[in-house]
Amino acid sequence: MDQNTARQMFENGAFLVVLDAPCGIEFGIDLDTWETGPLFKGLKMIPPGIHYIHYSAVNNDKQTGIQSGFLHKFALKEVGDDMHRIHIE
Numbered sequence: 001m002d003q004n005t006a007r008q009m010f011e012n013g014a015f016l017v018v019l020d021a022p023c024g025i026e027f028g029i030d031l032d033t034w035e036t037g038p039l040f041k042g043l044k045m046i047p048p049g050i051h052y053i054h055y056s057a058v059n060n061d062k063q064t065g066i067q068s069g070f071l072h073k074f075a076l077k078e079v080g081d082d083m084h085r086i087h088i089e
Contacts (some may be wrong), residue, residue, distance in 0.1 A: 009045035014074035016053065017081045018042040026064055027055045048076045 001009075021027065023038050029051050035058070054069030072080065 006045070009047070012076055013045040013047060014076070014078040014080060016043045016046060016072075016074075017079065019081075021055075022057075024058050025055055026058055026067075029053055046074050048074055048078075050074075 016029075018027070019041060021036050021040055023036055023040075025036050026033050027036050027040070028034060029043055029046065033054070050071055050073045052069055052071055054067050056067040057065040059065070074080065
């Protein structure tokens, strides 16, 4: 992604704030998945539209549990806090 595209996405894209997510879970949007670290606070530069937010617990052997998720329609410049939908033990 070039610098101008990144700047436009940052200025106009949505943010999903995810505070207090456990370290080491799998968290993703649409077809992208990441393992959360101690500094994970959410996602940024999300294009407007419907997206699938998903997450699952990971055990000590790096095996993932059942994936949970939800659909959310992000608006332009939205700052969303959907932690009430996310419950990971």
